[in-house]
Amino acid sequence: MKESHPYFKRKTPEELLDEIALSNRGKLKLYVGAAPGVGKTYKMLQDALDLRKEGKDIVIGLIETHGRKDTEEQIKDLEFVPLLPISYKDRTFYEVNVKAIIERNPEFIVIDELAHSNITGSKHLKRYMDVEEILQAGINVLSAVNIQHLESVNDIVQQITGVKVRERIPDTFLSKANEIQLIDVTPETLRKRLSEGKIYTRDKIERSLTHFFTTANLSALRELALREVADDVDERIEQISREVVNGPIGVNEKILVCIHYGPTAEKLIRRGWRMANRLKANMYILTVVDEAGKNDPQKEQKMKEWTKLAEQFNATFIIEEKKHRKPATVIVEVAKRYNITQILLGQSARTRWDEIRKGSIVNMIMRDTSNIDIHIVADGR
Known part of the structure; x- marks a missing residue:
């Protein structure tokens, strides 16, 4: 009897429904870095401008420039969806306006600082949950996150840096990304950028250089970012080739x-x-x-x-x-x-x-x- 190829296996109704849901879902591209200042937001905006030149409908849902002039220069020609004002303890905070974004229905949207915790009174507790709702609406999202915000490496990051990171995203959300781009610079380059005032304001530079931004910390975080992205590449390759190749294909031993x-x-x-x-x-x-x-x-x-x-x-x-x-x-x-x-x-x-x-x-x-x-x-x- 002739063996059937695994690709020709009949799909269950549940599998077919999952495929339809995935086909209607927006695509997520994540820019991952080892630390603030590596250039995630800058590269994300470069790609956004390139998409606009190609005639794509792309807008900004939220961007954090941190006062960086190069980043501010890039966003001036892009359309913004107004942020949602939320009052809390006699102050006004501004969060991603999920409803307005879905009503605007662009082809692509840029939403920065993925691990951010929303202010009390927001629809969702975390910004990645806002992004999930936008993806479910069929809108493609470009977003950025640092490796220390990943849930599974939280203890390792605390051990390396002595800092407990409170804003985190689950690894399951990272695995949903259709594309992950690692934005990588050497610790020496990053410390130079910090010294030149390109990452934080002058009053924060000296403390940052001697605490979080030490060469040892940055080297360890860089290796962590490289390994996490390599693991993600392996998992994707394994998923594609599991029934096709009689052996492993990947970048990690x-x-x-x-x-x-x-x-x-x-x-x-x-x-x-x-x-x-x-x-x-x-x-x-x-x-x-x-x-x-x-x-x-x-x-x-x-x-x-x-x-x-x-x-x-x-x-x-x-x-x-x-x-x-x-x-x-x-x-x-x-x-x-x-x-x-x-x-x-x-x-x-x-x-x-x-x-x-x-x-x-x-x-x-x-x-x-x-x-x-x-x-x-x-x-x-």
């Missing part, structure tokens, strides 16, 4: 260390960690268990030791039941599940005669995968 109850397991884990550390890669540790190994005190003790090592090396520990499968089959299935790019194996204890009768584990893995490097570690290393 993922290392799978395969261990069993033998004297070399800990050595393999440590060797895998050294590789992962050099490559700045995620590490996974796999062991395959069967019924015969259950309730064995020695093996249970080994499992505890491996779990402790995995925690120490910040690795994901995977325990797979064999279930009448060959070990090579289990390794291949796990490698595909986690989009592994490199596999680390210990030297085989099989004799040459065993390999002739049962087949080489390495050859089986190579036959059933592609785009994966396999490393064999000798017992003495």
